[in-house]
Amino acid sequence: MLNFNPSSKTSILEYAKKLENFTLNDKCGELLTNKKNKGNFGTLLEEFYFGYKPNSNSEADFKNAELELKSTPLKLLKNGEWVCKERLVLNIINYFDLPNEDFFNSSFWKKNKNILLVFYLWEVHKISLDYIIDLVDIWNFPSKDLKIIQKDWNLVQSKINKGEAHLLSEGDTFYLGACTKGSTAKKSYRKQPFSNEPAKQRAFSLKRSYLNTIYKTLKGNTKLESILSEEDLVSNSIENIIIKRFTPFYNLTDIEIQNKLNIELNRKSKNYFSSISKRILGVGEKDFIEEFEKANILIKSIKVEENGKIKENISFPSFKFNEIVKEDWENSSIKELVENKFLFVFFKKEKGNIKLEKSIFWNLNSKDLDEFEKVFEKTKLTIKQGNIVKEISNKGIVRNNFPKTSESYLSHIRPHGRNRNDTYPLPISDKKTNKTEFTKQSFWINSSYVERIYKS
DNA sequence: GCATGATCATGC
DNA sequence: GCATGATCATGC
Numbered sequence: 001m002l003n004f005n006p007s008s009k010t011s012i013l014e015y016a017k018k019l020e021n022f023t024l025n026d027k028c029g030e031l032l033t034n035k036k037n038k039g040n041f042g043t044l045l046e047e048f049y050f051g052y053k054p055n056s057n058s059e060a061d062f063k064n065a066e067l068e069l070k071s072t073p074l075k076l077l078k079n080g081e082w083v084c085k086e087r088l089v090l091n092i093i094n095y096f097d098l099p100n101e102d103f104f105n106s107s108f109w110k111k112n113k114n115i116l117l118v119f120y121l122w123e124v125h126k127i128s129l130d131y132i133i134d135l136v137d138i139w140n141f142p143s144k145d146l147k148i149i150q151k152d153w154n155l156v157q158s159k160i161n162k163g164e165a166h167l168l169s170e171g172d173t174f175y176l177g178a179c180t181k182g183s184t185a186k187k188s189y190r191k192q193p194f195s196n197e198p199a200k201q202r203a204f205s206l207k208r209s210y211l212n213t214i215y216k217t218l219k220g221n222t223k224l225e226s227i228l229s230e231e232d233l234v235s236n237s238i239e240n241i242i243i244k245r246f247t248p249f250y251n252l253t254d255i256e257i258q259n260k261l262n263i264e265l266n267r268k269s270k271n272y273f274s275s276i277s278k279r280i281l282g283v284g285e286k287d288f289i290e291e292f293e294k295a296n297i298l299i300k301s302i303k304v305e306e307n308g309k310i311k312e313n314i315s316f317p318s319f320k321f322n323e324i325v326k327e328d329w330e331n332s333s334i335k336e337l338v339e340n341k342f343l344f345v346f347f348k349k350e351k352g353n354i355k356l357e358k359s360i361f362w363n364l365n366s367k368d369l370d371e372f373e374k375v376f377e378k379t380k381l382t383i384k385q386g387n388i389v390k391e392i393s394n395k396g397i398v399r400n401n402f403p404k405t406s407e408s409y410l411s412h413i414r415p416h417g418r419n420r421n422d423t424y425p426l427p428i429s430d431k432k433t434n435k436t437e438f439t440k441q442s443f444w445i446n447s448s449y450v451e452r453i454y455k456s
Numbered sequence: 457g458c459a460t461g462a463t464c465a466t467g468c
Numbered sequence: 469g470c471a472t473g474a475t476c477a478t479g480c
Contacts, residue, residue, distance in 0.1 A: 270473050271467080273473095274473090312473090315473075318472095397462080397477095397478065397479085398461075398462095404459075404460070405458090405459055412459090412460090414461070415461055417463085418464085418469095418471095419463055420462060439461085439462085
């Protein structure tokens with residue numbers, strides 16, 4: 001006996017909304033035997049609150065109402081803000097079926113047209129039954145978002161058609177990702193129709209950044225500035241639309257750009273060049289750009305020397321030694337960062353001036369990600385073995401065993417703190433010095449790699 | 457001159 | 469006080 005009409009969206013939503021501010025234990029604890037208390041949240045929700053057995057049908061969970069049920073965790077940041085913890089994994093990509101589909105008759109669209117989202121507050125010490133449900137609502141894709149998602153879907157399809165399913169990577173797309181699903185061990189690779197190369201199993205997913213703006217939008221606490229119009233999106237790629245904004249400013253000095261835009265920025269500010277880029281895109285320095293937030297596009301301003309060399313490496317936030325040793329590459333925070341899309345804006349030094357030269361969209365390809373994985377694994381191993389310090393010079397400079405620039409074409413480890421004494425604790429003490437903490441470090445992208453992009 | 461390690465400076 | 473982008477210093 002159901003407490004709602006499974007053919008009616010309104011009825012399902014009304015019933016689902018009753019979960020807000022409660023836990024599953026509050027709502028259906030009596031239906032659960034002790035044995036089942038440890039199931040994952042989504043399974044318990046389907047079986048004990050909505051009363052159906054979890055399935056892997058290609059149709060939406062509530063078929064007649066065309067509604068797919070999805071639950072997803074929120075995690076608490078240090079600044080007190082709750083954000084989505086993970087991407088939202090949707091249906092598995094069938095490499096053999098997808099080439100024969102159009103977007104609007106695709107299995108993706110049939111299943112995920114309307115999603116009933118259940119956001120719950122994940123906390124490390126709690127079991128699924130005790131997570132507090134924060135927000136329940138139906139998400140319909142706004143038409144502009146849908147255009148972008150459709151482009152993303154088309155891109156995945158075209159890669160499969162080209163026999164490049166094995167080269168798919170999350171950075172290829174904007175809102176809808178093709179994330180790995182299940183074991184990424186070689187033996188669990190899938191066949192693809194237009195190449196003999198086995199490919200990792202993948203699923204469509206809403207990127208974490210996109211899901212996060214869904215959450216904020218449904219909560220009603222977000223203000224984003226859109227820079228793309230729906231008309232633009234009909235005939236253009238997102239990359240082209242954005243690059244076109246920059247071209248009128250090519251070859252102008254930073255001062256000339258300010259004059260042309262009729263703005264005055266603090267030249268000494270460390271985000272001076274990124275502010276210039278934002279103003280060129282037509283938004284204020286402090287505004288969040290809707291499309292950049294949803295797709296987590298990272299703007300990187302790069303200085304090019306007069307001789308065409310790039311000296312600066314690109315840094316990422318320093319990592320915690322205690323945390324990185326517990327991470328797997330596939331779920332690591334650094335992988336999530338580097339597989340995003342980058343917008344490189346190149347400023348070239350010229351006779352004492354600095355001119356905007358060009359801008360390029362970029363994302364690491366699957367080979368680059370494999371390379372990054374090696375750097376990640378070596379870093380992890382170095383920490384795990386307590387094998388960090390190599391030697392200490394008489395001036396006190398500490399040589400370490402972390403991956404160096406010369407070891408990879410792509411990435412290396414460098415210090416990134418206030419000074420040498422700005423440290424994080426180590427999971428095991430260093431063999432050589434017995435120290436239990438070490439100078440903060442972070443992953444960097446090699447300047448030589450950025451130089452290759454610049455010259456491409 | 458370059459790779460690696462260390463630190464500065466701004467802004468939130 | 470800290471994160472982040474930028475730059476300096478050391479040593480091979």
